[in-house]
Amino acid sequence: MVPSKAFHVLRKLLPLPAALTAWVLFLVASLKFESWRVMTFCPDGMREGSVCYAAGWQVLPLWLICLGAMISALVVVWVVALTAAGSRVKAASISFLLGTFVALALGAVTDYALPALLAIAAGAAALGWVDKCFGSEASC
Numbered sequence: 001m002v003p004s005k006a007f008h009v010l011r012k013l014l015p016l017p018a019a020l021t022a023w024v025l026f027l028v029a030s031l032k033f034e035s036w037r038v039m040t041f042c043p044d045g046m047r048e049g050s051v052c053y054a055a056g057w058q059v060l061p062l063w064l065i066c067l068g069a070m071i072s073a074l075v076v077v078w079v080v081a082l083t084a085a086g087s088r089v090k091a092a093s094i095s096f097l098l099g100t101f102v103a104l105a106l107g108a109v110t111d112y113a114l115p116a117l118l119a120i121a122a123g124a125a126a127l128g129w130v131d132k133c134f135g136s137e138a139s140c
Contacts, residue, residue: 008085015080022079025070030068033102034060065112069119073099077126081134088134089127096127 012067035050042052051059076099077092100120107116132139 011085014085015083015095018083019076019080019095024077026068026072026075028140030064030072034064062112062114066115066118069103070113070122073103073119073123074126076125077130081130089131092127092130096123099123 038047038050038052038083041055042057046052046054046057077095079086080095080098081092103116103123107113
């Protein structure tokens with residue numbers, strides 16, 4: 001049985017929903033981690049649900065935002081590379097470029113430049129790793 005032309009088109013588009021799904025799943029995991037952090041480290045009687053009312057408690061500390069941005073960039077670049085139908089390095093490069101523009105835009109809008117720059121650096125590291133594993137001289 002020969003796959004249809006529609007199958008080939010859908011196969012080439014697979015990295016897009018895979019990347020979006022990976023990003024959303026990592027976002028949910030980050031929010032679950034934040035909820036666990038509140039339940040574990042917020043003093044008793046100072047929390048309501050997943051909100052801590054202790055003095056000095058940061059709802060989303062900068063370290064958590066930076067870590068989440070970096071890991072999500074790594075995950076998205078790798079998921080795109082692993083689901084690519086053609087050149088994995090080319091697909092990961094396109095993902096990295098799109099992610100760079102999105103990170104810069106989100107960093108500018110939310111006034112979080114450091115997490116945006118760290119996400120770009122993590123994406124670049126992931127792209128280098130993908131190139132090393134799937135490039136012309138693969139040695140992963």
